[in-house]
Amino acid sequence: MKKIKIIFAGTNKFSAIHLNELILKKFNILYVLTKPDKKFGRGKKKKYSEVKKVTLKNNLPILQPKSLHSKKIYNLLFTKKPDMMIVVSYGFIIPKNIINLFSLGCINIHTSLLPHFRGPSPIQSAILSGVKKTGITIIQINDKIDSGDILYKKSLKIKTQDTYKSLKKKLSQMGKNLLIKFLKIFLNKKIKKIKQIESQATYTKIINKKDGLINWNTNAIKIERKIRAFNPWPSSYFFIKKNIIKVWQAKVIQSTIQDIPGKIIQYNKKGIFVCTKKNLIQLIELQFPGKKKNKIKNIINSYKDLFKVGKILN
Structure with a gap:
């Protein structure tokens, strides 16, 4: 050559x-x-x-x-x-x-x-x-x-x-x-x-940290894609008491339930089940400030007061 x-x-x-x-x-x-x-x-x-x-x-x-x-x-x-x-x-x-x-x-x-x-x-x-x-x-x-x-x-x-x-x-x-x-x-x-x-031709944009914020008023499929697309950076996240909670793994749950987007429908060892514009999103792995990533099944007792059924996430 x-x-x-x-x-x-x-x-x-x-x-x-x-x-x-x-x-x-x-x-x-x-x-x-x-x-x-x-x-x-x-x-x-x-x-x-x-x-x-x-x-x-x-x-x-x-x-x-x-x-x-x-x-x-x-x-x-x-x-x-x-x-x-x-x-x-x-x-x-x-x-x-x-x-x-x-x-x-x-x-x-x-x-x-x-x-x-x-x-x-x-x-x-x-x-x-x-x-x-x-x-x-x-x-x-x-x-x-x-x-x-x-x-x-x-x-x-x-x-x-x-x-x-x-x-x-x-x-x-x-x-x-x-x-x-x-x-x-x-x-x-x-x-x-x-x-x-x-x-x-289609075009992409520069991704910023703020793009990772989860909007529960979109359908679960789009939220789950965002979680994967922004893993590891900038990460997808929501807020609880002004603290950023990062989401590293989630799953779309087909459901006819229609309620306020962001509302917790169920919380157990399998995950946190949250309403979206269409279907539910099951949050499986989270990361709290100053902590390591962890599956919901491992932290269910530590944070149960934060994820009570009926609570609406920001």
Whole structure:
């Protein structure tokens, strides 16, 4: 296989898994681009990205610009005459002048079946929407978000118990393997580009902590999806006496009972049964402030006064 000069751009754990696979397969990585270190704590300690950790461990050259709209970065990359840029969850938009530097173009690994779920939260959005499958799409980057030509695509079934964490793990393994397979085919010039159908495009948004608040006045199916989609972050939650109670596991209970959304209908070792706009939601695993996650069957005696039948949750 032709030895190509690669610039890798990424930041989080998902990205680091792909970088590590390229290193293991001995691809020629000239530079790794990752976001600047984050400061935390009173001493303003620096927190490295997962990609930086892998980069340092393997003694690769690293760049951490605050933006790619920089002559210094452009000139540095230009002098190296790289062939390809591989972008995986980097967090910065790649400017057009940078894209044009690469003879083989810039490619991006995206965790959805494009053109569906473009944007920053494709995995969570797939679970929230209730679609039966997602996957990995490798695209040629252009100057618009996730809209470049499709180079390679593979689907993955979403199981009814999948959370954001479990689905992301599966997609990480699929993505790293698909990337290596793709590069071998691409370098042999056997890839056919497919334009995305714009009329079929859907978009996702940045997810915030406040998005995790449970609205009992929606149907139980949507609440259960939210609990899985936001596990582990930002988590789904409700309030009791201004305390955040996180919900980690729940189940939809088909029921003809119609009462005030948020009202507790039953509380036993199997869970807390709460009214929603349609059907009941059975809360199975909760987390109280300062405590570990726990099944209702293990905490039923400790918190029975908080979950009396007839109580309405916020």
